[in-house]
Amino acid sequence: AQKITQTQPGMFVQEKEAVTLDCTYDTSDQSYGLFWYKQPSSGEMIFLIYQGSYDEQNATEGRYSLNFQKARKSANLVISASQLGDSAMYFCAMRDLIQGAQKLVFGQGTRLTINP
């Protein structure tokens, strides 16, 4: 069974600093996808970034990058130059790419607070 672990229930960072949100995963699958979602206080889930297990390059999307270390089964999200609007819950998730890819398995989330 797949499992996502996010060990940081809360993070506090000063505005403009970079922040790394930790995510480790457990799976016996060879092909899988890793996702990060942002959930502001309004409740919607906003897709941030995707990394495929066979992608050799770390994924980047603007200020977001995914530090993918396959051997360590980690997929940490790095936010550069943090902004006040980055304050939100952040969820790491994974999907099996072979078995019908029918669901995302989510971690418990990290609440990020950006201080001015």
Next chain:
Amino acid sequence: GAGVSQSPSNKVTEKGKDVELRCDPISGHTALYWYRQRLGQGLEFLIYFQGNSAPDKSGLPSDRFSAERTGESVSTLTIQRTQQEDSAVYLCASSLALAAVYEQYFGPGTRLTVT
């Protein structure tokens, strides 16, 4: 274009009553998913549809939960004889297809409170 919409946005119901939650996916998205998020928790997968077919119902918490989808359009999640433990935000998502490379677009959720 319009995103995923869900209705109602909030629902308060008495224990034992039935509730029906609605999801309108993005037009053209063949895959649709339901998740549940309890307060302070991550998302828990419930069920997915490929077209109007739901091949795997094992994620539904109990037989009080059921879901259906009309073609590649609206889906409803029905909870019968609601219990207080059913209180949660129910999120719907859709994706262009079932393949994992397609991101899931989430709706705003329905906050269900069972009193």
